[in-house]
Amino acid sequence: MIDAGRFARASAPLAFALAAVGFVVVLVLWARGGGTVDLDWIPTLDARLSFRLDGIGALYALLATGVGAAVFAYSWRYLPLHLSHQGRSRSEELRFYALMVLFMVSMVGLATAEDLLLLFVFWDLTAIASYFLIAYDRHEPVSRYGALMALIVTGVTAVLLLVGALLLYSEYGTFALDELVEVAAPSATVTLAGCLIALAGLAKSAQVPFQFWLPRAMAAPTPVSAYLHSAAMVAAGVLLIGRTYPLLERSQLVLDGLLVAGAASIVVGGLLALTRDDLKRVLAYSTFSQYGYVVVMYGLGGPLAAAAAAFYVIAHAIGKSALFLTAGAVTEASGGRTRLSQLGGLGRSMPGVAAASAVAAASIAALPLTVGFFADELFFEAALERGTAATVGAMLAAGLTFAYLSRFWLLIFAGPVRVPVHRIPRAMSGAVAALALAALIGGVVTAPVAELAGDAGEASTGLPVELAAAYHLDLRTVNLLALGSWAIGLIGLVSLPLTAPALRAFAHAGARVGTERIYGETIAGLNRLSDRIHDFEVRDVRTRVAAVLVPGGILVLLGVIATPTEGAYVVRGISDDEVALVIGLALVSVAALGATVPRRHLTLALALASVGFSLSAVYAFFGAPDVALVAVLVETIFALLFIGVFALLPSRVLRREASLPTRLSRRWRDPLVGLFSGAVAFIVAWGALSRPTATESVGSEHRRLTPDAHASDTVTAILADFRGLDTLGEITVVAIAFAGVVGLLRRGRLR
């Protein structure tokens, strides 16, 4: 590319502008009441390009573009530093922004898609983009491992989404969500499809039992984590649940499943976040714990819970992306330190970032004056509707969040100074501050956020929701619950030295018997299986050929025995003009028999070529000059290339292989297999040729059509026109084989 460097430098502002413009456009469209786009896509499959900007769509599109803009502004300064630490060229920025923008666009598409197939396409696009983004530091094995894990977990479960969509389609004949919602009645199919779709959503949102991919994905550069693992990729899972909620809601089983998975995620994520040392790991565990809240709220059911879930997603995305960006800034300022135990006292030297991240953490921990406060208030209200057990659980969960976020912030910014601090670019701290400001504004001017979440809840459940988010300075139950959760959080924080060994034991047990272990074993097992099949396939070609020919021959023979034989095998005389043909065929037979004799590779290649040449003579006699020409040419060039390839093999290997004695068992097996399969093929061909064809054959149809193709040579017309698609496939094979051969010769073992 011409001056890739300059283009790469321009890509950050471009991406930022795109995200900012996208944000404003979505905002304006939503303020005007949304809208729909509906175009034909694949009419034969009833798939449509249908988009709808409703509450959910606007919410996630705004998150994707808004947080996207902040992250792009941040990486404008962060990415050059990141690349220069690793000694990489700045031109690699281009790839980063291209993938991030692809991700952002797919996310907006996912948020607004109304058609299940379309949803699936965007779903997979986000998975693919995230794979490359997580593996952006591609020289690091950890990055590649994490990226592959994220791709496998979310990609395999994406198939469940597709299966669910197809199930619904087979039952109701449409992929359109709005139509499905109208016609789908509670039934086994809807439950099953709902389960599959919910599983896909849970895997994408890293909920238990799929949680393990998220901490591994932290090998990604910080802006990627801040974007994908706060506002986009992970949010896509709950977006799917919110989008298909009217269907999921029809089955209590699905709702209960969501409740269990969400609750388990809150507990597992929260407990593990309390003990992790790595900055981004803490945030990763915190993320899936927080999305556990959202999933629980969907599981609780009802329009209020759905709206509360949407509200929670907004509050969390803003706060968590700010915290991820803080982690990146802290690592940068401290000269590459990524562990809580290595940091401390940074509050004095980076007061701005400290204050901004305190606001962000407070928002997630639901302190007043931040948008998160209302998120938790709504959470408590939804739990209260469900009963005492849910309420107590909610309070404990909120306490847990408060504890690990306080620990995270205090270990970085409070305490004694442990490391020298470098200055960091303004744009980086600015992005953190902007997100923190958004959290503060949302905590004071609550109406827009509440309206957006209410709209999203309405889109999920079809019932209008009024979210009232305002401060009440009295002792109502939710306020008491909030106070209680902070108290629990403080107790948890103070008692951490006592509980830490138990928590570590818990983490250790999870690593030994958890789903990550199962994933690892499965992948390793598949690898071994694939190796074994490969070994089995390639070690002994003759056995493999025999394993295909013998069962195939037996099956065909059974068919031949089962069909009536009367008149099926005709023997007739040879007319005078067929004598040449018979002589040619006799030559072919002799050549074929002769090809079984030689032991030296070169002689064998020449003997095989002589079979081909005599066969092309037969074609020529038979009145097929086109085929004869191609056969002669192919035999010639293949014989020559064969000889050329033999020249590459060490001659002593060839000699040794040729002088190996045939094993006694093989001496009889191979000819018998050959004779048997040859005899079966002969019988079938004889039977087929004995039947006179009454109807017009394909051949004469082709001959009749040849003038229409402006041709006088039927064979060429067939190749280029009538069967052009076959030819296209074949030449594609030639091109791929060419690439493969050259690749092997240049870099493979032959060199």
Place this chain on the structure above:
Amino acid sequence: MRGTPTSVLTQVVSRLLLAPILVIAVAVLVKGYADVGDGFSAGVIAALGILLQYMAFGRAETERLLPIRLVPLLAFVGMLVALVIAAVPLLRGDAILTHAPGPRQDVVALGTLELITAVGFDVAIFLLVVGAAVGIIHAIAVVAEGEKR
């Protein structure tokens, strides 16, 4: 191909044969729609002609005389042309690989060569086959030289 010195007679005959072989290849290609032969045969004939030069002169000399390095590129050009010819009808709403002009429409003809997209497709096959075959010959020759050293 191992660079064993071949006699002057072989070299002279090979060089003299190159032009006729290429002409025959082009003839087979051009006349493909009217007579025996097609792009595939033409491609193999041309590749055999070039292979003969490798046999007689060795790799270095052949690649000095002919722009061999560019020939493998033809494979990708051919693939691209074939895909374009296959895909363009889709844009007009026709089935894939619908050739123009259609049945019973007028065709511009230059002798036996008719200017129809099916012939373009055939030419693409020709390019692909020449490119792939010569590319493989070149790769084998390079490795064979390395073996010898």
